[in-house]
Amino acid sequence: MGLEQLIENCKNNDRQAQSELYKLYSSKLFSVCLKYSRNSVEAEDNLQDAFLTIFEKINQFKQKGSFEGWLKRITVNTVLQRYRKEKVFDIITEDIVEDNDIDIDDNDVSIDYLLNIIQELPDRYRLVFNLYVMDGYSHNDIAQLLEINIGTSKSNLARARQILKKTIENYLTSQSLQSLQ
16 A cells, blocks of 8 residues: 555544554654653653644645655644643743854764753753754744744753753763773
C-alpha cells in the first residue's frame, strides 16, 4: 500500500492504517518531541498527543506538499501548545546580549553531550533555542508560535546561549583538569 492510500485509509478512521502510519513515523516524530520535551517520558506523552491530533486533523491534509513536513508541524505545535498552557514564559524587558557564539572544536564535545545539555535548559530557553537554532524559525515566527513578544524570544535565546556557553566551558575545564591528573 502506498503512502497516499495509507493516508486515505487513515482519513476513513481505519485503525490498521493508523497503526501502520504510527509505525512508519513514530521514531522520527519522537525525535522532534524529544527535542522540545524535558525528558523522554514527557516526549512519549507529547508523541501520543501529537498522533491524536494528527489522526483528528488528517482530513485537512490535501496531498499537497510534504506529508512528513505536515506531521512535523503538527507535532511541534502540539508540544508547544502544552507549554503555552503551562505559562512557562515570562515577559522579559531587559537588554539583550546577542554576542554568545560558542567556539568549540568538534572533537571537544560530543553531540550526545550537546543534546543532553540543551534538553536540560529551562523550558522557555530550550523551546526558543531549538526553534531558532535547530529548526531555523525567525524570532517573529517564534513569538507567534509561543504567544510571546519578539523581545522575549530574543532574550530567551541569548540566555540559553549564555547557559550553554558556561556549561560547555565548565565541562571543557573539567576535562582539561582530568587529563592533567
